[in-house]
Amino acid sequence: MDKGPMTDIVQASLPPLRLVRRPFVLAGLAVLLGLTFVLALAVGAMPIPLREVIAILFGFDADSQSQAIILGLRLPRAVLAILVGAGLGLSGAALQGLFRNPLADPGLIGISGGAALGAVGIIVLGHMLVAIIPFAADPRLMPLAAFVGGLIATFATERLAHHRGVAATGTLLLAGIAINAIAGALMGILIFMSDDNQLREITFWTMGSLAKGGWSGALLAGPFVVLAILVMLRYSQALNAMLLGEREAMHLGVSVERLKRIVMVAAALAVGASVAVTGIIAFVGVVVPHLVRMAAGPDHRIVLPGSALLGASLLLVADSLARVIVIPAELPIGLMTSLIGSPFFLWLLLHRKGLKS
């Protein structure tokens, strides 16, 4: 190889370099997503054989009752699980890169709380304002309100926790606690003001569930989540540079402030749209990227799409479990992810080396 002046400086000659890439991780996760998707369609109060599920998906004739269950109930729910899981997983991964902290989860740092507050604000205040502003109670406003709430919470956390280019774990989590406390207090006021019907709806937001979304929910959240995912995927290399440090990233040509704004807005968009349809689903954003990093290393070109794929699979599995554990009732999925995620988070806290504030 003789290409540049530095080649002259090199004395010895080595075989050309081959960087190890890990595309098989992404391929494996894509296969996993396909399997969990079919599984989610098959299981439930009325199990449907896999062969029938696939026949229905490909439009072959099948039992009309099964067809109605799958296309009318389970498919929209599975699509919603994929959207929300992918959005939460990828947002978590991107925020962790941005904050240079593997514990930054949309729920823990207050985005979900802020977003839920925005959505609940529409439920309660919207009905009061409906006399003045006719469209104030329109459920389609919820993603917008959740997005704004999530965005404010994200920027507040960033302001509170970011010092000299690093969000120290302690400060970050404390800032998240503070933001969540404020959101919780304001939510308390709204709950106090709400009537019985609204109260039931609010409880639904705080526990998280895919049950009510349906096709309309998937269509409502879908465009926002997909847009946010596509935006964040474009910045995988810039996020890699951020892991070296903010100043280092700047010297590598990354417009750091712009990157921060774009990723935080995109994450708030994905999380806000998800929360508006399904309520708070915690820990997906911290568990999923961590698992992908364990398998493939911290390169965001793999961690970001990998977290989207695994987040979607995880939520499909969690929702399938939520639907079959207490048949004929079902558990809220937010409860499921918290049950799985919080011990995992605890384990992370205890075992992470270099967890200093």
Added chain:
Amino acid sequence: MIEAHGITVRAGNRALIKDISFNVMPGRITALLGPNGAGKSTMISVLSGERRPDEGSVLIDGVDLKLVKPLALARQRAVLLQNSTLDFAFTVAEVVGLGRLPFTASEQAADDEAALSDVRRIAGIEELWEQLYQTLSGGERQRVQFARALAQIWHRRGDETPRYLFLDEPTSALDLRHRRALLETARLLADSGIGVLAVLHDLNLAADYADEVVLLRHGEILSAGETKATLSEDNLSICFDLPVEVMVRPDGRSVILA
């Protein structure tokens, strides 16, 4: 050429550096020397475009640094900072590979492999290549970061764009042999046309390798110019507030004792 014109930086009422002017020339090593708190790192952060000076301006090849986009700047200038921390499990190969980030989706992306192959040999980190950065010693990490900076300014033969390398205390964690090796590399890079600016603590390294020296004291230039003349006993004794002796060996090399 990078030109600093009358740079002043203040923190509150205190001036960290006052009215500093000097040039970083392609093909030469300029050493920035001075005691702690003299303003060396501040000067690096101004020259690298990280910090806007309160007064004065920086020109890179005749263009005001304020007008140069971060990406364009990154394509011709690499900076090795002190104390880089990394909490994520990147391999050495991945860290060095990030040096090629400014060339993503550009024509020069085709050179990535050649660049990485060259710099890992130049920096002597072949054995570390597949290891996790977090498991390395301080000195090894410094050499890896140096390799990353080299990957950033690697260029094809015939590419005449001036390139610059800023080193902020690049040898602080290195042992004797690797200090010399790093400056030998800087010397060769300068000979190939790269403009090198280095903050150094070891005066003897500066005496051996620098073409020019800028002596800073209390945020001002005490003396600047050709290395041998600038590193005089008088200048150094005033600069470091300590009696300094300069001995000239028979082969012409200076040895500085304090």
